[in-house]
Amino acid sequence: MTITAHPPVRVAVAARAVDVWKVYGSGEAQVVALRGVSMEVAAGRFTAIMGPSGSGKSTLMHCLAGLDAVTRGEVHIGDTKLTGLGDAGLTKLRREQVGFIFQQFNLLPTLTAEENILLPLAIAGRKPDREWFRTVIDTVGLGDRLGHRPSQLSGGQQQRVACARALVSRPEVVFADEPTGNLDSRSGAEVLSFLRSSVREHGQTIVMVTHDPTAASYADRVVFLADGRIVNELTEPTPQKVLDAMQSLDRVAADTAGAES
Template identity: 80%
Template sequence: MTSPLTDRTAGAAAAAVDLWKVYGSGEAQVLALRGVSCALERGRFTAIMGPSGSGKSTLMHCLAGLDSVTRGQVSIGETVVTGLSDKGLTKLRRDKVGFIFQQFNLLPTLTAEENILLPLAIAGRKPDPAWYDTVIDTVGLRDRLKHRPSQLSGGQQQRVACARALVGRPEVVFADEPTGNLDSRSGAEVLAFLRRSVTEYGQTIVMVTHDANAASYADRVVFLADGQIVDELVSPTADAVLDRIKRLDTAAATAGATE
């Protein structure tokens, strides 16, 4: 299913136009997203930040086709995600999207190599040999390919998950708190790999994080509050991200005090 995109979103790796997500009804109704529009540039690393309940994970899940939307349009490349059938969504996620989660989500009975190649095997596809070698060397796992997850450190397991997300050359990779379960050194290794995949290989990464240091690896940071985009920062540093978060927290506290 394809459709002409607006000037704002044409050429974007992923985009949302006037996106609303409502949970529940009546007094229990929650407006998780309220009219969000954003275009995530191809070949760029975008971080999405915001306080708990701001809608950042909901936005990522809607962009990735993991959650339905109440109103608005989501697209990945030139494919309109909104309204796709279950079969269409499955094909989209299989062929055009990579996922990296906080919990690694590796199968314990498979080796690192088997875990990396699993999505391609399910899709009946073979990896491009040159690209596979590039991914394996970039994540630095060549000597760990025959090891099972229980034989790997947390950082190594997450690098396996990163390689699995990238080996199919997806249109966009969505990473949900990818360093949340890692120590600072392992987290830095994973972030450096994601940064390198963008800089050297043109991959598109969209990462939800609460960590200002993790966000500093991105090209752009989008800030959400109360289900809306309220700010953004280009070429961020950790200090600049922290400063912006403090300003948003102060604004939220002031608004709450006046209600």
């Protein structure tokens, strides 16, 4: 009997960093935020990035998203190489291929929820796909709040508006920087459930920076940074597994500091 060997299935990659270094300042004031980081973000998956304060997690996300230029190395979004793109190219990429969700909701107070959601498309001169818009609104659960302005919405509702705004243009990848940092636990759980359902039901790719083990447990994969390097990762995370991993990093950092003193 002949056995045919099949090649491994190649998972599509939405974003990747290749030997990325990020250095701020020079001389005695120099700070090395990232030290040769290489990672791939699988398409259609929810990836969380964690690490102690100063580990480089937000810097990594900003470099992956094209918000900050790398000192050395390469960054790709889909088939587009960000490294070397000019301002016009980066602006076009961020507008068409990337979505952003920040801790601060960044909603315009004079616009309604619907107008805030559709604003990036309006700026780009693109008409919304009404069927997809309705799908996003149904997923985020804001159908009865579209005519409300931000001041008429709770914090959780405002963040869900920001999430819908990030998704409505169908970006290649959505980057979320501490998206539940300003929310109470219930509102935070609502936002995280929405992000997870956007991945599982609609194939969205999400990269989230967080310090919260519970928030990280909503992800498919958690990548841990320390001192600008990737030092660990978890798949199928639970809050306890994430907490244990973070405590392990803290112990290593404390031991290192003690050895150097």
